[in-house]
Amino acid sequence: MERKTDLTRLLFSISSLADLGQEVSSAKDVEEKMRSALYVVTGMFSVPRAALLAYTPRRRCMEVLAGKGVDAAPDIRLCVDAVHLKSFPMNELVACDDLAGSPLYERNREAFRRLGTKTFVPLFAKNECVGALSLGKRLSRNAYLRSEKDALKAAAHQLAITLQNARLFLKLSEKVAENKRLYENMRQIYLDTIQAFAAAIDFKDDYTKNHSLRVATYAAAVAGDLGWQEKDIEAIYIAGLLHDIGKIVIDSGIINKRDELTTRERDVIRTHPQVSYSILSKIRFPWKNVVQFIRHHHERIDGGGYPDSLSEGELSEGAKILNLADAFDAMVTDRPYRDRLTLEEAFREIRRCRGTQFDGRISDVFCDLLRKEMDGDVMQARILPQLRKIGALQLEPAGTLYEA
Amino acid sequence: MASNFTLSMKAVDDVVVLVPKGYINDLGAVRIEQASEQYFDKGTRKFIINFADMYFINSIGASVITGIVNKNLEREAVLCFTNMKKMHRDVFEMLGITKHVRVFREEGDALIFLHEGE
Ligand SMILES: [Fe+2]
Secondary structure (H helix, E strand, O other), X not given: OHXXXXXXXXXXXXXXXXXXXXXXXXXXXXXXXXXXXXXXXXXXXXXXXXXXXXXXXXXXXXXEEEEEOOOOOOOOEEEOOHHHXXXXXXXXXXXXXXXXXXXXXXXXXXXXXXXXXXXXXXXXXXXXXXEEEEEOOOOOOOOOOHHHHHHHHHHHHHHHHHHHHHHHHHHHHHHHHHHHHHHHXXXXXXXXXXXHHHHHHHHOOOOOOOHHHHHHHHHHHHHHHOOOOHHHHHHHHHHHHHOOHHHHHOOHHHHOOOOOOOHHXXXXXXXXXXXXHHHHOOOOOOOOOHHHHHHOOOOOOXXXXXXXXXXXHHOOHHHHHHXXXXXXXXXXXXXXXXXXXXXXXXXXXXXXXXXXXXXXXXXXXXXXXXXXXXXXXXXXXXXXXXXXXOOOOOOOOOXXXXXX | OOOOXXXXXXXXXXXXXXXXXXXXXHHHHXXXXXXXXXXXXXXXXXXXXXXXXXXXXXXXXXXXXXXXXXXXXXXXXXXXEEOOOHHHHHHHHHOOXXXXXXXXXXXXXXXXXXXXXX
């Protein structure tokens, strides 16, 4: 009879350890894994109440990571000093009687009571304490046999390694999350700084208050409509904010001149995309192509623009978008040398320059988008609020928009 | 591990019969424990677990059964095991579980016992 039970026990232990191996190496998340592992161990020894505790050296405590029959008390924690841990055998069971009287027990008497601990197994991986297993009374009411102690030790070792891996993984995830947070903060600071820069650029020109912000907004709206990725949309938005930064070095007298510019003055003004490029090309932007978009925001697809006289095939989509956004904003705002166009006139102008100054597809997308915004066909209008701010909408009779 | 575990339950008068089927993984384990918990809360004090559709008891399964047996003990409920295969009996005996439950060959035998008393 005894032999038969021994054989059953041996087979059950072997199959349980195999179950444990499978559970801890499964793709489940740490907590689920640990709960499964705890079920395996409690099943092996018919223990109704048990908890798997994880040790956090920084906080010098062990907290319940998985519990069975102690679920109602997830707040249980053991205060543990490193010196407590040294007095325990690694991954071997300590009976409650042996535990009583130890500093660990004295300090955590209430927690042990709530856990219903009858057997305590400190979990060690590579000589480092990673947690503990608390096992309550066994249903069999029997003491652990030698063979059961061996099986428990094997299971404990497995649990310890899993806990250690989980801890490494957790550290790594925390690091990743922290880096992400840092990056987000940095990005926000960056955006704010650029926004402030843009305001400084626009301040120089009496007539173009918030011009950069509007160009950025229009360009990003078009890029979004063209299906650009989030990061690229952000890039063109930044390019919009900074495209005229080169104007900072140009004499305000020329920029705000009411009369027609002389050839020399026009040449000076025309240096600004190149100057913008020179200033910004030293910056390591986290976005691609920002400086190229800026350098080419006054190029035309017929090759008649500046500074590089590039033509359609040589210009990036971003440069073409920025060009249209910039030109459109110039059309609908007052300039020193002329009054603004009405929206209808601006649409007519875009149509007139479609295929010479402006890319045909981008002109159509822009006009369609604005029309949709005016008809209320978009979730969130982006161009319209800007036009409203500069009073460009009051001039428009309804239904006079450009039909592409 | 995909769950291929199902648990059917039926109430026969004041007795609740739990019929687990398949291989208990931890998902199934939680369900079976929750199910019995609900009946406990409703005041049921007579349970039968019919093992006819369970071929194998793994450690997780044993853990669940351990939990249920313990709750029965705490609340002084009566728990009967029926339709056990030899393997079930060997494992439950080895784990010291059978000493806390009443074992019957068939579910019907347990029902008669629970309805009529000894
Ligand atoms: Fe410009």
